[in-house]
Amino acid sequence: xxxxxxxxxxxxxxxxxxxxxxxxxxxxxxxxxxxxxxxxxxxxxxxxxxxxxxxxxxxxxxxxxxxxxxxxxxxxxxxxxxxxxxxxxxxxxxxxxxxxxxxxxxxxxxxxxxxxxxxxxxxxxxxxxxxxxxxxxxxxxxxxxxxxxxxxxxxxxxxxxxxxxxxxxxxxxxxxxxxxxxxxxxxxxxxxxxxxxxxxxxxxxxxxxxxxxxxxxxxxxxxxxxxxxxxxxxxxxxxxxxxxxxxxxxxxxxxxxxxxxxxxxxxxxxxxxxxxxxxxxxxxxxxxxxxxxxxxxxxxxxxxxxxxxxxxxxxxxxxxxxxxxxxxxxxxxxxxxxxxxxxxxxxxxxxxxxxxxxxxxxxxxxxxxxxxxxxxxxxxxxxxxxxxxxxxxxxxxxxxxxxxxxxxxxxxxxxxxxxxxxx
Amino acid sequence: xxxxxxxxxxxxxxxxxxxxxxxxxxxxxxxxxxxxxxxxxxxxxxxxxxxxxxxxxxxxxxxxxxxxxxxxxxxxxxxxxxxxxxxxxxxxxxxxxxxxxxxxxxxxxxxxxxxxxxxxxxxxxxxxxxxxxxxxxxxxxxxxxxxxxxxxxxxxxxxxxxxxxxxxxxxxxxxxxxxxxxxxxxxxxxxxxxxxxxxxxxxxxxxxxxxxxxxxxxxxxxxxxxxxxxxxxxxxxxxxxxxxxxxxxxx
Numbered sequence: 322x323x324x325x326x327x328x329x330x331x332x333x334x335x336x337x338x339x340x341x342x343x344x345x346x347x348x349x350x351x352x353x354x355x356x357x358x359x360x361x362x363x364x365x366x367x368x369x370x371x372x373x374x375x376x377x378x379x380x381x382x383x384x385x386x387x388x389x390x391x392x393x394x395x396x397x398x399x400x401x402x403x404x405x406x407x408x409x410x411x412x413x414x415x416x417x418x419x420x421x422x423x424x425x426x427x428x429x430x431x432x433x434x435x436x437x438x439x440x441x442x443x444x445x446x447x448x449x450x451x452x453x454x455x456x457x458x459x460x461x462x463x464x465x466x467x468x469x470x471x472x473x474x475x476x477x478x479x480x481x482x483x484x485x486x487x488x489x490x491x492x493x494x495x496x497x498x499x500x501x502x503x504x505x506x507x508x509x510x511x512x513x514x515x516x517x518x519x520x521x522x523x524x525x526x527x528x529x530x531x532x533x534x535x536x537x538x539x540x541x542x543x544x545x546x547x548x549x550x551x552x553x554x555x556x557x558x559x560x561x562x563x564x565x566x567x568x569x570x571x572x573x574x575x576x577x578x579x580x581x582x583x584x585x586x587x588x589x590x591x592x593x594x595x596x597x598x599x600x601x602x603x604x605x606x607x608x609x610x611x612x613x614x615x616x617x618x619x620x621x622x623x624x625x626x627x628x629x630x631x632x633x634x635x636x637x638x639x640x641x642x643x644x645x646x647x648x649x650x651x652x653x654x655x656x657x658x659x660x661x662x663x664x665x666x667x668x669x670x671x672x673x674x675x676x677x678x679x680x681x682x683x684x685x686x687x688x689x690x691x692x693x694x695x696x697x698x699x700x701x702x703x704x705x706x707x708x709x710x711x712x713x714x715x716x717x718x719x720x721x722x723x724x725x726x727x728x729x730x731x732x733x734x735x736x737x738x739x740x741x742x743x744x
Numbered sequence: 745x746x747x748x749x750x751x752x753x754x755x756x757x758x759x760x761x762x763x764x765x766x767x768x769x770x771x772x773x774x775x776x777x778x779x780x781x782x783x784x785x786x787x788x789x790x791x792x793x794x795x796x797x798x799x800x801x802x803x804x805x806x807x808x809x810x811x812x813x814x815x816x817x818x819x820x821x822x823x824x825x826x827x828x829x830x831x832x833x834x835x836x837x838x839x840x841x842x843x844x845x846x847x848x849x850x851x852x853x854x855x856x857x858x859x860x861x862x863x864x865x866x867x868x869x870x871x872x873x874x875x876x877x878x879x880x881x882x883x884x885x886x887x888x889x890x891x892x893x894x895x896x897x898x899x900x901x902x903x904x905x906x907x908x909x910x911x912x913x914x915x916x917x918x919x920x921x922x923x924x925x926x927x928x929x930x931x932x933x934x935x936x937x938x939x940x941x942x943x944x945x946x947x948x949x950x951x952x953x954x955x956x957x958x959x960x961x962x963x964x965x966x967x968x969x970x971x972x973x974x975x976x977x978x979x980x981x982x983x984x985x986x987x988x989x990x991x992x993x994x995x
Contacts, residue, residue, distance in 0.1 A: 603857065610856040611842070611849040618832050618843040625830035628792060629844045629910060630818040639853075 330380035334373045341369050414688070425594055429587045437586050439702055441658055444593035445651045446694040448600050450678040451687065452647030455604060457676065458685035458733065459613065460640035461620030463520040465672055466527025469507070470500040470645035472667035474652020476534060479547040479662050489553035489657050497649035503530075504645025508638045515623075527672055535664040546663025550656050552585055553592060560585035593654050600647050601687055607643070616640050677715070681722055683729025692730055745770050745805055745946060746791075746822075746914055752799035753786050760786045764800075764972050766965045768914065768946050773936065775949045775957045777981075778967035779990065784950045785827060787967070788918055791948070792824045793817040804914070819847060823907040824916035827950075829899045833892030837883065837902060840891050841874035844906045870909075877905040881935065897928040904935065914946045915939065921953045929956060936960055958982065966990075 346366060348359050360366075379386060429437040449471060456464045477499045478492035487495070507526050511519055534541045541547065552560050558572040573580040607613045615636045618626040627633055656662050674697060682693030701711050722729075746768040753761040761783040768774045776784050790797040793814035802810040809817055818824075832840050842849075849870055850856065850863040878884045881901040886894060891902060900920060907915055917936070921929045937960050939945045951957050957964065957978070964981045966973040974984045981987055 606857055607853070610853075611846055611851045612853065612856070614835070614839055614843050615846055617835060621832040621834060622830050624794070625826070625832065626843065627814045628794075628818055628824055628826075628830075629906065630815050630823075630847050631843070632815050 326381055326383075330377045330383075333380045334377035337373045337376045338369060341372060345369060418688075422594075422598060426591070429590050434583050434586055437583070437590050438658075439699065441586070441590045441593045441654075443695050443698045444590070444597045445655050445658070446675070446678065446698050447597045447691050448593075448647055448651040448654075449675050450682065450690045450694045451597075451600050451604055452644045452651070453675050454679050454682075454685065454687070454690050455607070455616070455647075456640050456644035457679050458683075458690075459608065459620065460616040460637065462637065462640060463516065463523070464641075464644070465520045465524040465669075465676065466507075466530075467523075467644070467648060467675055468667045468669070468672040469527040469530035470504055470648035471652040471655070471671070472530055472534060472664070473500040473503050473645075474649030475656040475662050475666070476541065476547075476652075477649070478653045478656045479550050480541070482551055483547055483549070489551060489653070493650065493653050496653040497646050500649025500652065501642045501646035504641040504643075504648075505638055507645075508641035512634055512637055524669070524672075527669060531664050531667050531669075534667070542663075544663060544665070546661055546665075548661040550660050550662065552660070553589065553657055555588060560588060589654070589658055593658075596650055596654065600650065601691070604643075604647075605687060612636070612639055677719060681719070681730060683732045685733035686729060686731050689729050689731030689733070746948070747803040748787075748791070748800065749803070750800040751787060751790060751797055751802065751810075753783070753790055753795060754798040760970050761790070761797075761967075762970045764965075764967060764970075766972075766975065768948055769962075771940055771944050771946060772962045773940055773947045773949060773960050775951060775961040775964045776967060777951065777954075777957055777964060778973070781969075782967045783970040784967055785918060786970075788824060788916055788948075788950060791817075792822065792916060818910070821911070821913035822916065823910050823912040823914075825903045825907060825918055825920060827918045827922065829896075829903055831891040831894075831899055831903060831906070833890065835891060836888050837878065837891055837894070838871070838874050838887050840902060840906055841877065841909050842870055844909045845870040845873065848911075873909050877909055881905050897924055897931075900924065900928075900932070901935070904939075908939070908943070908945075912945060914948065916948045918950045919952060920949070921951055921956050929953060932956070933960055 346361050346369060348361055350357050350359055429440065449467070452470075453464065453467050456462050456467070474496035477496040478487075478489070481487040481492055481495065507523075511522050514522055535544055537543070554560070554569065555572060558575055559569050560572050571580075572584055615626070615631050616639075618629075619631065619633065619636050623633065626636075655666070659666075678693045678697050679690055681697065682689035682691070697715075701708070704711075704714075707714065726732075748764060748766050751761055751764045752759065764783070764787055766774065766776070776787060778784050786795065789795045790810070791802055793809070793812055793816070796811045800810065801808055804817075804820060804822055807820075809820065809822075832843060835843070848866065850860070850866045852863075855863045875884065875887070878887055881904070883894075883898060883901065883905075886898065891899065894902060900923075904915075904917070904920065920936070921932055924932060933956055936947055936949070940947060949957070949961065961978055963976065964978055965975040966981060966984070966987050968986075968990045973990060974981055974987050976984070
């Protein structure tokens with residue numbers, strides 16, 4: 322037992338050295354026209370040695386260390402508490418949420434343009450994560466290509482505005498509907514697949530859409546993207562300094578206030594906020610409706626669900642379509658916020674981040690997913706100095722979460738329908 | 745109401761079911777018995793649409809249903825339970841019963857989002873129905889418990905109730921008494937008889953508990969190694985020499 326521990330620890334330490342020395346310890350430098358391989362200074366080598374030593378010690382005493390780490394949760398004073406009763410909890414939750422919404426409505430008027438812009442991005446991710454939560458959390462279908470529907474929403478707006486001069490408000494439902502249609506179409510071939518296979522095929526779909534956008538140059542502009550996407554208007558009032566379209570008036574002139582670039586940013590934020598709230602409310606409702614129960618039933622036991630007359634096709638496609646629909650919403654807002662989109666915004670990493678938000682927040686849990694969306698979007702902005710290590714920190718956070726809270730930040734508490742017996 | 749003619753099911757080179765025929769009348773409890781591996785559950789899987797039979801006909805209320813998808817057969821009024829209980833364990837007992845009534849509910853998304861009167865009415869009706877059946881199986885107190893936290897016997901009963909709320913004409917029970925103690929088996933016995941007597945449901949039953957089978961069956965079909973061995977009333981089957989040799993033992 323002890324010897325195998327030592328051997329394992331030694332092996333891990335050697336792997337550490339083998340991986341880190343060539344990356345950190347060797348430098349390629351240009352001397353004239355030649356490239357010379359040089360070793361680095363002593364500090365780096367000492368650092369690598371220290372890292373190897375730490376890995377060795379950790380692996381040697383791994384069991385006791387992990388045991389202690391596992392015991393940490395016992396220090397949490399809330400562990401032993403009983404969960405609140407459902408009625409009470411629902412009431413408390415709705416009060417807290419109403420408070421948060423009120424704060425969120427008035428907050429942007431007192432904060433900086435950059436912060437509001439970031440908050441809009443957060444809200445876009447909230448909508449995306451809530452939508453993906455339907456597919457992954459409720460229906461249990463692992464979708465790795467979710468970003469495709471986001472792209473469909475964004476490109477619908479961009480293309481329609483470029484070729485047909487359509488406005489934001491027309492594009493919003495169109496983008497969502499078209500994304501939903503794509504969800505329906507892409508859902509058909511994957512109906513029979515489950516688990517890993519489904520993940521791989523959806524991953525492929527995500528990439529197909531991106532590559533199509535990248536290569537269909539005469540329509541989508543390819544990697545150059547599409548620019549000049551119009552801003553949303555408020556009842557025909559534009560937010561620019563000068564009115565672009567005839568017949569429109571500008572916001573600052575109508576109200577007789579000085580022009581400020583912030584108006585537009587705040588307006589977009591408010592649109593995103595309202596849409597995020599609508600998304601959350603609709604999905605919350607769906608969870609209590611027959612279709613929500615059918616999603617969960619199919620996730621829990623497909624054979625039993627089918628034997629009770631649930632059609633697998635209808636249930637899975639509805640989850641795919643509704644999830645994609647909300648991604649289309651988010652895509653339209655994103656296109657309008659950026660004013661310029663290119664396929665680069667819709668790479669696989671985006672799908673992975675949205676999925677990570679859902680997993681971190683707790684699959685199926687709305688509040689958890691919203692909190693995780695805020696955390697995952699804002700933290701990298703706050704820690705800009707560490708941006709090189711962003712993915713490293715992200716990965717470490719995921720590993721620690723899986724050790725301590727595999728069920729997510731705020732685990733899903735099902736909204737039970739209770740049967741009230743006559744008193 | 746149900747007629748099976750010459751049913752055959754082949755898995756590769758293995759003929760799991762070969763030439764099985766049976767017919768089930770209205771309000772009849774028809775048992776299928778046979779040693780382990782005789783093909784009883786395979787017959788069930790063909791009837792409920794989980795397998796596409798390799799040959800033969802299954803006629804339910806005058807319509808051929810062999811090869812139809814499982815959910816369509818279930819919607820026609822033929823519902824089954826499973827050898828190993830298959831409940832939605834993370835959902836509450838009531839929700840299990842509501843899922844089963846899915847097609848009796850208003851599943852229009854818009855109707856649900858705005859809660860139209862029709863939506864509420866149907867939702868209320870299915871809750872009432874769920875409450876009725878919970879009371880019927882003596883589990884009204886457990887209505888809001890997660891199905892996974894029920895005792896085994898309760899899970900068995902809930903599975904039957906979940907079938908009954910779909911308003912079936914024919915109920916297929918796959919070893920409902922497996923793992924139950926004698927008291928629970930007796931309750932189950934009474935429940936099945938009452939389904940026939942009070943709710944006019946036909947029951948096809950696979951069961952190893954011979955006391956239960958002989959007690960409540962109107963007719964019995966014996967299958968051995970995928971082939972039909974005998975069929976008739978409990979008395980006839982009990983007296984059949986082949987059956988005694990293959991299955992019941994000399995006692």
